[in-house]
Amino acid sequence: MSGDAGIIIVGAGECGARTALSLRENGYRHTITLIGDEVHLPYERPPLSKQVLLDEAGPQAPAVLSDIVLGERAIRHIGGASASAIDTLGKQLILSDGRALSYGKLLLTTGAAPRRLPNAPTGGRIFYLRTIDDALALRPWIRADMHVAVLGGGFIGLEVAASARSRGAKVTVIESQERILKRGVPEPIAETIADLHRRNGVIVKCGVAVRGIEADERRVDISLFDGDLISADVLVVGIGAQPRTELAAQAGIAVDNGIAVNERLETSVTDIYAAGDCCSFPHPLYGGRRLRLEAWRNAQDQGMLAAANLEGAARNYHAVPYFWSDQYDHTLQIAGLVDEGRTVVRRDLGDGAFVLFHLDGEQRLVAASGVGPGNKIAKDIKLSEMLIAKRVVPPIEALAADVNLKSLLPKAA
Structure with a gap:
C-alpha cells in the first residue's frame, strides 16, 4: 500500500460492499471508506423486481452490510454522498459537498444506470x-x-x-x-x-x-x-442500462463500453481499479474478448478479486459468466456466453425443463443455458460451468444423453 492513506471504494452496491468485506477478511488493517450515493446501507438488487414487489408486509431488500458489521469491521460508510472528481496526481477523491478524501488506492464500483x-x-x-x-x-x-x-x-x-x-x-x-x-x-x-x-x-x-x-x-x-x-x-x-463512467472519464481514465480495465481490474491510471457493472474487461475463456457484465455473480466475484489485487495479489479474472432469472415457478440459468457457440446440443430433463449446450468451432463447451420449474436445471448448469472453466471438449453424444456431466470433468492429477 501507499502509506496508510487506505482504500476508498466509490459505489456501495453489491460489488463495493463485497470488496470492503473481503479486504477485512484478508487481513487488511488500514482505513476502508465505502461511499454510496444512496442513503441506505448496501443491499441486494435482485430482490427488487421480485420479493420487494411481492412481499405482503414490510418489504425490504436484504442488506449486504449492516450497521453492526460495518462497526465490527471498521468500515467507514458515507451514504447519500456522490463523488464529483478524482485528483489522480494528488490521490484525492472530491465529494460533491467539497470534501477531499485522500486515498492510497481507489476502487470504482459505480454500477450502471437505467437507460x-x-x-x-x-x-x-x-x-x-x-x-x-x-x-x-x-x-x-x-x-x-x-x-x-x-x-x-x-x-x-x-x-x-x-x-x-x-x-x-x-x-x-x-x-x-x-x-x-x-x-x-x-x-x-x-x-x-x-x-x-x-x-x-x-x-x-x-x-x-x-x-x-x-x-x-x-x-x-x-x-x-x-x-x-x-x-x-x-x-x-426496462430497456437496458448504461455503465456509470462519468467520474472515470472526467479523470482521464480510459473508457470502452464501461471503465476499461485489464485482467487484474486495473484501470489506465495507477492505483485506480474498477469492478462490477461499470467496467469492461478481457476474458481469457473467450480469446480476450472485452466484456461488460451486469450480473450479481460477476459483482461478487470481481469484488473479491479486487480486494485481493488492491493488496497486491496481481491475480487475473477468469470466472465463467453466470446469469439467472426467476419468473413464476421457473428458473432460467446461463453459464458462459451463448453467442460464442456454433453447435447447440439439447438435453431434456422432464417436466418441460431442458438444457442447451453451446460448443465453439473446436467443439469446446463455451456455454450452457437452461430453463425449467424449480431447481430442475441447477445441477447440469453448475457442472457445465465447471466444464467451461476447464475448457473441456465433451463428446456430443454424452451431452444429448442422460450422462452425468461430472464424469466429463478432467480427473485430478
Whole structure:
C-alpha cells in the first residue's frame, strides 16, 4: 500500500460492499471508506423486481452490510454522498459537498444506470427500476385493479411482469425486437419464457416499436407503430442500462463500453481499479474478448478479486459468466456466453425443463443455458460451468444423453 492513506471504494452496491468485506477478511488493517450515493446501507438488487414487489408486509431488500458489521469491521460508510472528481496526481477523491478524501488506492464500483426513454413525458406513472426507492414507489401500483405496461422484454421487464401478474394485475409487455430476451438468451429458451408468461395471462407484443407516450394524472397511453394504443395505469421501462463512467472519464481514465480495465481490474491510471457493472474487461475463456457484465455473480466475484489485487495479489479474472432469472415457478440459468457457440446440443430433463449446450468451432463447451420449474436445471448448469472453466471438449453424444456431466470433468492429477 501507499502509506496508510487506505482504500476508498466509490459505489456501495453489491460489488463495493463485497470488496470492503473481503479486504477485512484478508487481513487488511488500514482505513476502508465505502461511499454510496444512496442513503441506505448496501443491499441486494435482485430482490427488487421480485420479493420487494411481492412481499405482503414490510418489504425490504436484504442488506449486504449492516450497521453492526460495518462497526465490527471498521468500515467507514458515507451514504447519500456522490463523488464529483478524482485528483489522480494528488490521490484525492472530491465529494460533491467539497470534501477531499485522500486515498492510497481507489476502487470504482459505480454500477450502471437505467437507460432512459428519450423525450418521454415526466410524471408519477412512469417508472424505472434500479434502487430500493424505485421498487417501493412502484409497489403500490402492482395490484389486482391495475393495468401495468412494461416496455422492454429483458430480465428486469419480465421479472416485473411476473410479479405484477402474481399480484393479480393485468400486464402487457412491449418489445421492439422480434422476440423477448434477444440479448444473450437462445431462442428456444426465450420462446419457453414467452409461453410461460402468456399461460399466466400476460399479453406479450414483440416486433413493434413505440410511436409515442402520453401521461397524465389518470393513465399512461402508449401508441405503437402497428396502430395499437395501450392505455395503462402505470408504465415500467426496462430497456437496458448504461455503465456509470462519468467520474472515470472526467479523470482521464480510459473508457470502452464501461471503465476499461485489464485482467487484474486495473484501470489506465495507477492505483485506480474498477469492478462490477461499470467496467469492461478481457476474458481469457473467450480469446480476450472485452466484456461488460451486469450480473450479481460477476459483482461478487470481481469484488473479491479486487480486494485481493488492491493488496497486491496481481491475480487475473477468469470466472465463467453466470446469469439467472426467476419468473413464476421457473428458473432460467446461463453459464458462459451463448453467442460464442456454433453447435447447440439439447438435453431434456422432464417436466418441460431442458438444457442447451453451446460448443465453439473446436467443439469446446463455451456455454450452457437452461430453463425449467424449480431447481430442475441447477445441477447440469453448475457442472457445465465447471466444464467451461476447464475448457473441456465433451463428446456430443454424452451431452444429448442422460450422462452425468461430472464424469466429463478432467480427473485430478
